[in-house]
Amino acid sequence: MNIIQTHDLCKQYGNALRVSHLNLNVPEGSIYGFLGPNGAGKSTTLKMILGLVRPTAGSIRVLGKDMDNSNRLSVLRQVGSLIESPSYYGHLTGEENLRIVQTLRGIPEKNIREVLQIVRLDGQREKKVAHYSLGMKQRLGLAAALLGYPKLLILDEPTNGLDPAGIQEMRELICDLPGRFGMTVVVSSHLLSEIDQMANHVAIIREGELVFQDSLEALHGRSRHHLALRTTNNAIARRLLAEQSVPCEEENGYLILPILSDEVAAQLTGFLAGNRLGIVRLEERQKSLEDIFLDLTGKAASL
Template identity: 55%
Template sequence: MKSVIETHDLCKSYHGHPVVDHLNLTVPEGCVYGFLGPNGAGKSTTMKMLLGLVHPTGGSVELLGHTLNESSRIALLRQTGSLIESPSGYLHLTARENLAIVADLKEVERRDIDRVLDIVHLTKDADRKVGQYSLGMKQRLGIAMALLGSPKLLILDEPTNGLDPAGIQEMRSLIAAMPQTTGATVLISSHLLGEIEQMVDQVGILNHGKLLFEGSLQQLQKHSRGGILLRVLDVSKALAVLNEQGMQAAARTEEPDVVLLPPQDDAALAALVCALAERGAGVVGLTAQTKSLEDIFLSLTQNSGEVA
């Protein structure tokens, strides 16, 4: 699959302190890529390097198949839209007037304004002053500005930050549909996996400037399988069977009729239930524990980077 963004050993240091450390990102064309990490992980610095706003200490950036440098930067940024940090805009002007200014700066025809207003659902409020907008509306206006000129790549830095639940849901729906509605590949950053997991296809997890995980959301979810809670009538008989099979199991002190097993595939679990039944342990129920994606995110960022 064609890549829209590739970084090669990308580094940025300030006063000898690495903020981005030999970063190798690959963002496939046509996806929504979630760029995740705690505050201070290096996400915003990376995005600014992708836009040529910050010069790397080392390594390189490729956008849309071309190396980003002084000679290519303007041409590449004409095909890139961005919303970094808080949305900008003149509060005393209407959304349409703000978009007209940006269109002129981008040398985009003003007839594109109606298209982007429709995409971000601001057509009815286009002639209201931006000072009267909610934060969510201002964020959507910022995205509309980024979409002027039909960019192939959209880079959004924490667009759900500070929004209420309704605003977050509206932003999710808008961004998840972006590859289909606009043809743009989207890179979106966040420090909260739960806020963006419903809109992304690919995930990269950054901590202390290092990439800890990169892959599809489905690959990350595969690591969510936890242990098995086994409820039985006779815990001692169950533990005896499990010990004979060399399986690490423990009775739960808070639930004396429940045994905690390590993760098992379905075939092994079915065989185990039969063995327990034959020995009179009396299996009453099974519950598969599942790690939330937030738990996986925390285990990655707090430990060495190995998914637990």
């Protein structure tokens, strides 16, 4: 079952189409990484899923129900979210802030102590939030999102502004949630390295359009090894390789070949040399995930 499904989801502001015909499928129990450069439409999409922004066109299903006025409140009772930055009352303690949310949502009071332990703030529960560090405020926002033990948790850039220790702590908390509580977690980010360490499913958007959606394993599969060959005459070399049934493509002055055994590679280079072609360079390469991300989102995009 897909916890979230969108069909041809669009959002237009004036003449600008910020989200364009987006079809997302978020599997139940997954950590779903929602990636894209800054300004790609990630926050707008998440706000539409939560009913905070009205779509221009398209449909949204959350937890098997259409996200419309008749179902919105019943769906949101099973959803927790942290969009952009957490809201809090600085003059109140962490526990007092959570008690307000607990009262408004009609959630058992015992959940407050439990979620403070989950986000590792139980030792700081009586401290005023104005004196919390940025990382502690982010964890308090996560605690508020977890109060009702939702089936779906949506986190928009949860590691923004955190130092390396805070990023690692937030990542560990997120990774623990599906196995421990059976939650499905959607995490947006513009940092591929972060999603690579958390998610098992990934969607990548560019200028509001979906350019990739699959498992993280499938994304890694795009970083396959290959050989890059440069000769004194690549056009002739390509023709000769085709005669030997060796597939290749030309890219930036190199012939891109599949990985070959040492023996076959030696035979081919000998064959080319026998046809009076000089082997300028032969090297093994592998695309990094960052290269794949840049290819998908556009090299000029802001990361």
